[in-house]
Amino acid sequence: MIRFDKVKKSFGPKEVLKGISFSVKKGEILFILGTSGTGKSVLLKNLVGLLRPTSGEIWIDGQEVSHLTEEEYLPVRRRCGMVFQHPALFDSLSVYENVAFGLRRHFSDLKESQIREKVMESLNLVHLNGIESKRPQEISYGMQKRVSLARTLAVGPEVLLFDEPTTGLDPITTNAINQLIQELSHKLQTTSIVVSHDMHCALDIADRVIVLDQGHIVEEGDVEHLKQSSHPLVRDFLQEALSAERA
Amino acid sequence: MVEALGRKLILVGQEVHDFASLLVSAFWSSLTPPFRLRETLQQLSFVAWESAPVVLLSVSFAAAVTIMEASFHMKIVVQNDSLVPGFAALLILRELGVVVTALLVTSRVGAGYAAEVGSMQITEQVEALKMLGIHPIRYLLVPRLYASILGLMILTVVANMVCIYVAMLVSQWSLGYSSGSFLMAMRAFVGLQDLLFSVIKAGVFGAVIPIYSIFFGLRCRAGAEGVGLATTSAVVATSVTIIILDFILSYIFSFFY
Numbered sequence: 001m002i003r004f005d006k007v008k009k010s011f012g013p014k015e016v017l018k019g020i021s022f023s024v025k026k027g028e029i030l031f032i033l034g035t036s037g038t039g040k041s042v043l044l045k046n047l048v049g050l051l052r053p054t055s056g057e058i059w060i061d062g063q064e065v066s067h068l069t070e071e072e073y074l075p076v077r078r079r080c081g082m083v084f085q086h087p088a089l090f091d092s093l094s095v096y097e098n099v100a101f102g103l104r105r106h107f108s109d110l111k112e113s114q115i116r117e118k119v120m121e122s123l124n125l126v127h128l129n130g131i132e133s134k135r136p137q138e139i140s141y142g143m144q145k146r147v148s149l150a151r152t153l154a155v156g157p158e159v160l161l162f163d164e165p166t167t168g169l170d171p172i173t174t175n176a177i178n179q180l181i182q183e184l185s186h187k188l189q190t191t192s193i194v195v196s197h198d199m200h201c202a203l204d205i206a207d208r209v210i211v212l213d214q215g216h217i218v219e220e221g222d223v224e225h226l227k228q229s230s231h232p233l234v235r236d237f238l239q240e241a242l243s244a245e246r247a
Numbered sequence: 248m249v250e251a252l253g254r255k256l257i258l259v260g261q262e263v264h265d266f267a268s269l270l271v272s273a274f275w276s277s278l279t280p281p282f283r284l285r286e287t288l289q290q291l292s293f294v295a296w297e298s299a300p301v302v303l304l305s306v307s308f309a310a311a312v313t314i315m316e317a318s319f320h321m322k323i324v325v326q327n328d329s330l331v332p333g334f335a336a337l338l339i340l341r342e343l344g345v346v347v348t349a350l351l352v353t354s355r356v357g358a359g360y361a362a363e364v365g366s367m368q369i370t371e372q373v374e375a376l377k378m379l380g381i382h383p384i385r386y387l388l389v390p391r392l393y394a395s396i397l398g399l400m401i402l403t404v405v406a407n408m409v410c411i412y413v414a415m416l417v418s419q420w421s422l423g424y425s426s427g428s429f430l431m432a433m434r435a436f437v438g439l440q441d442l443l444f445s446v447i448k449a450g451v452f453g454a455v456i457p458i459y460s461i462f463f464g465l466r467c468r469a470g471a472e473g474v475g476l477a478t479t480s481a482v483v484a485t486s487v488t489i490i491i492l493d494f495i496l497s498y499i500f501s502f503f504y
Binding site: 078086089 | 262370371372375378379380381382474
């Protein structure tokens with residue numbers, strides 16, 4: 001469904017992605033793991049055109065997208081919803097208006113009653129009710145993250161991209177978000193790409209994991225394959241996950 | 248050395264290219280629908296109505312100082328201050344009202360826009376807009392552009408009227424002119440085109456404020472320091488541009504008197 005082919009991305013003289021190639025199957029949950037600054041978020045942003053690769057190709061369902069114009073990217077972005085590292089909710093709008101925002105843009109023919117129905121449905125999916133009239137700053141950070149997910153889900157994306165979805169969250173909310181990703185993948189048959197540095201979460205819910213280090217893929221495979229890896233970075237991640245589990 | 252210079256030139260070239268792209272995008276977006284009337288009116292209220300107290304208070308004192316200083320120096324140099332009302336009115340309408348108003352709006356509204364957009368940029372709200380199918384320039388800049396142009400024009404007309412009124416009061420109280428003689432002296436110097444030119448200047452300055460503010464806001468780097476730097480850069484660049492444009496426009500208008 002999605003294929004990266006020798007994708008490179010540089011910022012000035014600094015090359016962040018050094019020829020990345022991988023593919024993602026429909027309905028799969030793919031985790032991209034790596035330490036901070038290895039280009040995980042850059043990878044996701046290249047997929048949806050928020051950044052453009054320096055070279056290489058990105059394919060979504062047989063269409064090469066890296067050379068599309070901003071206008072041509074609109075349908076791609078409608079298919080690929082992204083949950084950012086920050087909740088990225090619009091401060092001046094209520095939770096309801098935030099979730100309805102994309103619906104009004106992408107589905108201009110929807111009536112207000114249909115928009116309300118979709119907003120409530122999306123908030124239900126992330127287990128949030130009764131906060132529609134609140135402003136983002138009036139709810140907790142974990143709730144903001146879930147509202148952000150509801151806003152992404154409202155437009156019905158086929159692919160969900162998560163950029164560090166559990167960073168800054170307590171362990172209970174982290175588990176809730178992880179369960180939610182898994183639940184949505186099963187319930188809505190969405191393909192999910194999760195960028196994270198949390199091996200513990202990856203071991204729990206990932207179908208496949210890619211480990212990124214200094215712009216290269218250093219390990220790729222399912223959870224069982226990863227557990228057998230001898231790569232020092234992967235061993236470090238596994239060690240960390242093991243200690244977190246013991247704690 | 249040469250390499251560093253080359254890198255610097257490339258960086259400057261990139262900035263010029265980015266600014267030119269923003270200008271083209273702003274121009275195109277401001278002429279094509281959808282026109283966000285509700286947001287534009289909200290911004291107009293922020294620019295004109297909410298800025299009015301600070302602008303009117305400041306220009307009033309500026310007008311009072313202008314007339315008192317003019318009288319003081321004319322009395323010393325030509326031992327006569329009969330030309331003061333006319334000169335003061337001319338200065339107020341052509342320069343003081345519009346430039347002081349524009350600079351005050353820059354520090355209040357321009358700084359606010361740069362900080363707001365800068366915060367949106369570093370918290371990924373701008374990228375979220377793109378993901379939801381909204382063009383950031385159309386959504387963030389266009390309503391602010393219309394509001395700033397119109398708001399500054401309105402504020403300038405009101406500021407000019409208040410300035411003239413304050414100048415008249417000061418000349419009555421301090422120089423002994425009656426309101427009738429002040430207005431007569433003013434009419435000898437000031438024409439309708441002076442007011443028209445000051446409104447045109449206001450429109451141009453009004454366009455500069457949001458364009459620079461959004462430009463620097465969108466280039467904001469992460470952290471409180473990044474937002475502070477974006478805000479400072481926007482205010483400094485706007486203020487300098489307003490003063491340079493004031494000179495250019497005054498020179499052009501001088502051919503029409």
